[in-house]
Amino acid sequence: MTYCLGLDLQGGLVLLSDTRTNAGVDHVSTFSKMHVVEIPGERVIALLSAGNLAVTQAVVNLVNEGIEQTTGLETLASVPGMFRAAQLVGEAIRRVYVKDGEAMQAQNVAFDVSFLLGGQIKGRNLRLFQLYSAGNFIEATPDTPYLQIGEHKYGKPILDRVVRADMALEDGVKVVLISMDSTLRSNLSVGLPIDLLVYRRDSLRVGLRRRLTEEDAYLRLVRDGWSSALREAYQRLPRPGWMED
Amino acid sequence: MTYCLGLDLQGGLVLLSDTRTNAGVDHVSTFSKMHVVEIPGERVIALLSAGNLAVTQAVVNLVNEGIEQTTGLETLASVPGMFRAAQLVGEAIRRVYVKDGEAMQAQNVAFDVSFLLGGQIKGRNLRLFQLYSAGNFIEATPDTPYLQIGEHKYGKPILDRVVRADMALEDGVKVVLISMDSTLRSNLSVGLPIDLLVYRRDSLRVGLRRRLTEEDAYLRLVRDGWSSALREAYQRLPRPGWMED
Numbered sequence: 001m002t003y004c005l006g007l008d009l010q011g012g013l014v015l016l017s018d019t020r021t022n023a024g025v026d027h028v029s030t031f032s033k034m035h036v037v038e039i040p041g042e043r044v045i046a047l048l049s050a051g052n053l054a055v056t057q058a059v060v061n062l063v064n065e066g067i068e069q070t071t072g073l074e075t076l077a078s079v080p081g082m083f084r085a086a087q088l089v090g091e092a093i094r095r096v097y098v099k100d101g102e103a104m105q106a107q108n109v110a111f112d113v114s115f116l117l118g119g120q121i122k123g124r125n126l127r128l129f130q131l132y133s134a135g136n137f138i139e140a141t142p143d144t145p146y147l148q149i150g151e152h153k154y155g156k157p158i159l160d161r162v163v164r165a166d167m168a169l170e171d172g173v174k175v176v177l178i179s180m181d182s183t184l185r186s187n188l189s190v191g192l193p194i195d196l197l198v199y200r201r202d203s204l205r206v207g208l209r210r211r212l213t214e215e216d217a218y219l220r221l222v223r224d225g226w227s228s229a230l231r232e233a234y235q236r237l238p239r240p241g242w243m244e245d
Numbered sequence: 246m247t248y249c250l251g252l253d254l255q256g257g258l259v260l261l262s263d264t265r266t267n268a269g270v271d272h273v274s275t276f277s278k279m280h281v282v283e284i285p286g287e288r289v290i291a292l293l294s295a296g297n298l299a300v301t302q303a304v305v306n307l308v309n310e311g312i313e314q315t316t317g318l319e320t321l322a323s324v325p326g327m328f329r330a331a332q333l334v335g336e337a338i339r340r341v342y343v344k345d346g347e348a349m350q351a352q353n354v355a356f357d358v359s360f361l362l363g364g365q366i367k368g369r370n371l372r373l374f375q376l377y378s379a380g381n382f383i384e385a386t387p388d389t390p391y392l393q394i395g396e397h398k399y400g401k402p403i404l405d406r407v408v409r410a411d412m413a414l415e416d417g418v419k420v421v422l423i424s425m426d427s428t429l430r431s432n433l434s435v436g437l438p439i440d441l442l443v444y445r446r447d448s449l450r451v452g453l454r455r456r457l458t459e460e461d462a463y464l465r466l467v468r469d470g471w472s473s474a475l476r477e478a479y480q481r482l483p484r485p486g487w488m489e490d
Contacts, residue, residue: 154398156431161430162476162479182402186402208487218487230406233477234407237419237471240418
């Protein structure tokens with residue numbers, strides 16, 4: 001399984017995915033679950049994926065190599081805005097379904113994928129979307145500025161309590177790491193290292209991209225600090241008064 | 246949806262379920278999701294259920310009214326030990342499947358149920374089981390002294406960090422309420438009030454049964470206290486040092 005999450009904050013985007021492998025870093029760089037298109041000064045678009053790997057890789061390939069439109073090949077590097085980017089990814093999902101869906105069904109393999117798509121194109125708004133297997137999508141809002149795909153439940157309670165659209169990016173990084181930590185502890189199928197991307201609104205370049213391993217000092221501080229803080233908080237709560245026996 | 250959980254501690258059992266309705270309290274009492282068989286001084290057996298209500302009610306009815314064996318009708322009030330009780334519930338699940346499974350499938354309704362079964366019979370060990378739709382089951386152990394059914398993921402991280410077989414029953418009550426609170430906050434389909442049962446090992450009678458509503462002072466204390474403790478703990482963690490931009 002996978003766990004990916006994204007925050008759409010006033011200051012920009014915080015994106016996090018678990019992943020164990022990665023490919024080359026370049027103008028278009030590919031992590032196993034975090035695919036980034038960066039044209040410095042013009043656009044940053046990140047696509048995070050969960051679900052059947054054959055499907056997600058096919059979708060990523062399609063939006064990289066381009067889907068034919070009446071106006072020519074359209075890619076994540078050429079779309080004019082983020083809404084169109086989401087439509088393009090949705091179209092790619094549907095194309096893969098048309099091509100592979102029936103054969104997968106014959107093998108009892110679920111066509112089960114989801115994506116987070118976040119970024120900004122020059123002169124346009126920063127946006128963060130979540131796409132479903134059907135190719136349709138929803139968008140993060142100031143009321144609910146986070147989106148999750150994959151194993152999302154373990155790490156949701158802390159997001160529900162802490163995330164606000166006006167929190168600082170640094171605090172956003174802190175909370176996504178706590179949310180990931182809760183998931184890592186409770187579900188063995190989600191594993192280190194994890195990939196972090198921070199994008200500052202209107203910067204039009206990747207602000208921070210970092211692979212966090214077991215050895216990362218800050219990640220260890222969050223993990224140990226959070227665990228002991230939880231245990232302490234639990235200890236401090238009183239026992240029920242009605243339980244005298 | 247439902248969330249039920251049980252702790253098998255050295256001191257006894259702590260069982261908690263969310264539920265909005267209940268029926269009469271008696272020698273055999275029925276809550277919507279927590280069914281208790283108590284013969285004071287002889288046995289206490291609690292059955293907590295999640296999943297399709299028609300199936301879970303059919304199973305509860307079968308183990309109450311009895312399943313015919315070569316030796317006569319066998320019920321939760323007559324089984325000689327908890328392992329046999331788990332087998333009986335499993336047998337009931339399979340009978341309901343044989344009777345209703347095909348018709349349910351024709352209507353595209355999943356035969357999806359799970360149960361927690363905990364208790365003790367005089368002269369025998371206290372035990373806690375989790376039963377699956379197939380009627381098979383697993384047992385809590387000193388290494389993993391908790392079991393969950395239903396919407397279990399939101400409330401798992403705190404259990405993984407805090408629950409130990411040698412914790413006091415009072416502390417067990419505290420942690421199951423925290424776990425339930427995390428679930429209530431993150432999933433609207435799980436709701437108050439909640440039903441709590443505490444059984445002290447070898448007491449052979451229900452130690453505490455309590456329905457906790459929005460108005461319960463201790464529950465409110467746990468909910469508010471936990472929320473502010475989490476926020477505080479989050480605040481206290483430092484920001485990442487590598488994020489200077």
